[in-house]
Amino acid sequence: MRKLLLYLPLFFFFTASAFGQNWDWGGPMDPLQEKFKVLHYQLELEILPESKSIQGKNTVTFEAAEKLATLRLNLIDEYQVSKVTMNGEEVEFSHENDILDITPIDCTCNEVTVYYGGVTPIAINPPWTGGFTWEVDQLGYHWMGLSSQGEGAKVFMPALDHPSSEPSNGVDLYFTVEKPYFVASNGNLLETKERGDKTTYHWSTNYSINNYGINFTLGVFTEASTTYTSVSGKKIPMHVYVLKEDSAQAETLLEVLEVSTATQEKFFGAFPFPEDKIAVVETPYLGMEHQTINAYGNNFRFIPMGDVLYDNLLHHELGHEWFGNKMSVGDWADMWIHEGFTAYGDWLFYEEHGGHEAYLKHAASVIQTLPHARPVLSPVNSTEEEAYHGEIYSKGASIVHGLRGILGDEVFFPMLKAFISDDQFTYQNQVKSSDFIEFVHTYTGNDLSEYLNFYLKTTNLPELKIKKKGSDGYEVSLRGIKFSMPVEVQTSEGIKKIELGPKPVLISSNTEIQVDPNKWFMIRK
Known part of the structure; x- marks a missing residue:
């Protein structure tokens, strides 16, 4: 999730919004869901801004070591499931308490398709308390964003909704909308089909992806793009999508994205999804690290730093492509x-x-x-x-x-x-x-x-103890820990690294010493 300039306000927003709907996720894995692994999702949705609803289906490809008596997915009760099929045949299901239990037919098939739809859950305080955010831009166009890190995929599609479950073969995403709307999503835009007054966009990625990293944003956008050359030598498409009212910011945002990508690559290595794209889309909420389509709602607050412009929101969310998307936790x-x-x-x-x-x-x-x-x-x-x-x-x-x-x-x-x-x-x-x-x-x-x-x-800190010894000696220790660490100490002879821990160390200096003057460590002084 995104950070703010200061970290405490982030926590404030989180606690302030906790009184709304609560579709938490994580915790112990449901025993029924331990029995199978999701390989792929194929999500096909029509997005209906006027009614703030979605209609469509999700096909889940899975593998299981043994025949399943129950295939358990997660989908919030706000959606209505019309039918579930396996191998083209309708199967029995129950849907309550945000759990979709499916009774598989007796076959060797490993796909299940869930047909569902309904009015979407409204995000109370996105992205901290997420869901769908429906807005109208200054030109009168609908503008929709989805945030679900705190809730999981079940707020927009049926899924095995646990952080340890990622579709290892990626996702295919089809979104149908009325013209002139565009939907920005994960991976590559493989196809755009126009049928009458509607357009279907097919996005796809073959990389594994976490549930809250699957995302889509609707609007009428201006696109700026370039080709970015990674430190690996790979040429990767780079895009920014901003509202038409913000068209004047598109090229600058693209330049900021280029600088941030190069900076992240210097320290963390090549961009992790080179077969897809590097992209951000303007959203009606602050931001989130959706894989290869980062949400951006920081109002173009660029800060000059050295010879470049810095956007703390953009840089942070982009950094999650390495820590959060490429490397993710299961707990x-x-x-x-x-x-x-x-x-x-x-x-x-x-x-x-x-x-x-x-x-x-x-x-x-x-x-x-x-x-x-x-x-x-x-x-x-x-x-x-x-x-x-x-x-x-x-x-x-x-x-x-x-x-x-x-x-x-x-x-x-x-x-x-x-x-x-x-x-x-x-x-x-x-x-x-x-x-x-x-x-x-x-x-x-x-x-x-x-x-x-x-x-x-722990929440404990080492406690610094300094005792004067003679005219030019100081006895130094760090209380409350059982280990030692090399700490900088400013003495009359300059800065030295000295191993400090619970055992007192005698340090000579003709002037008063300063321990950890550059603040490398969390120490109570």
């Missing part, structure tokens, strides 16, 4: 991996375009305002609502920043790129916090599990 307990690493990528924009001092200043400003109210790592089998809070962004990024302080740039940056490039943890292979902890150990040869577990699992 919301580990949600900080999505948000903490992506937020750290925002800090690196300061480094790349504002310089190292700008990076350190930004990091210090975040670290000094952390409330340390909740652990970053939530209990196993958490729901999205249980796991989502402001500190998974800010403290998550601060933990990664501290790793850089421990390891040094020569080790840290190659390690970061190696982690996001590891086949064990990317695309259909999801990641856990324990995977990252073990990866750091394996890659660096340093067991940093105590450091990581301390900051991930």
Whole structure:
């Protein structure tokens, strides 16, 4: 999910909106849904802005190790299911409590098609409390956006709605709308068919995709496009779609997207979906990291930084193409991996375009305002609502920043790129916090599990103790931890890295020392 300039307001919005409808997802996997795996979705919808409704069908391709007595999908009760078919034959089903239970016929088929429709759920406070957002632009055209990170796919289609379930063979998406409307969605636009006063757009991706990353936005847009050359050498289509009233901003937004993509690639490696596209679409809500079609609603608030323009919303959502889309978690307990690493990528924009001092200043400003109210790592089998809070962004990024302080740039940056490039943890292979902890150990040869577990699992901080010893000595320790870490200390001879922990260390200096002057660590002083 997107971040704000400050992280606490994000948490405020989330808590303020929690009194609306609640279609949370995650938690323990339903035992009936553990019995099969989704391979592909083919969603075919007609979008009807006048009635704020959708009508259509979703074909789910799945595999199961044994014959299923019940195929359980999720779809909110607000939609009406008219029929369900397998192998062209109607089958029995029940639909209540947002659960669609299907009784499969006796066949070897592995596809089920659900016909459904109805008035869409309205987003109360998107993207924090999501659903559909229906607006009319300044030219009088309908403008629709969908946000569902907090709710899952069940608010727009029948699906196996759990964060651990991603269609490994991707999705095909067909949207039929009245002219002159366009629908921007995931992957590549394979075909546009006109029939009378209606147009059908066929979008497709073969990459695995998380449920809330599947998305579509309706409007009358101006498109700006170019071909982006990735660090891999691959040429990738790049598009921005903005409302016609904002046409004057399209080319600038495209330039900002190019700069952000190049910056993300420098630190995280090649764009993860080179066979699709890099794109953003203007939405009637703030933003979200929908795969290859990021939602953008930041009103073109570009900030000059160095020789370029920076849009914090665009850059953050784009960063999720690496952490959130390429690398995703199967348990919301580990949600900080999505948000903490992506937020750290925002800090690196300061480094790349504002310089190292700008990076350190930004990091210090975040670290000094952390409330340390909740652990970053939530209990196993958490729901999205249980796991989502402001500190998974800010403290998550601060933990990664501290790793850089421990390891040094020569080790840290190659390690970061190696982690996001590891086949064990990317695309259909999801990641856990324990995977990252073990990866750091394996890659660096340093067991940093105590450091990581301390900051991930607790709200405690090391407490700095300094005791004057003689005329030029200082006894320094960090209380409340059982490990040590290399901390910068400003002495009369300059800045030195000294291993500090619970055991007091004697430091010589003719002037008063400063511990961690550049704020690499979260320490109570």
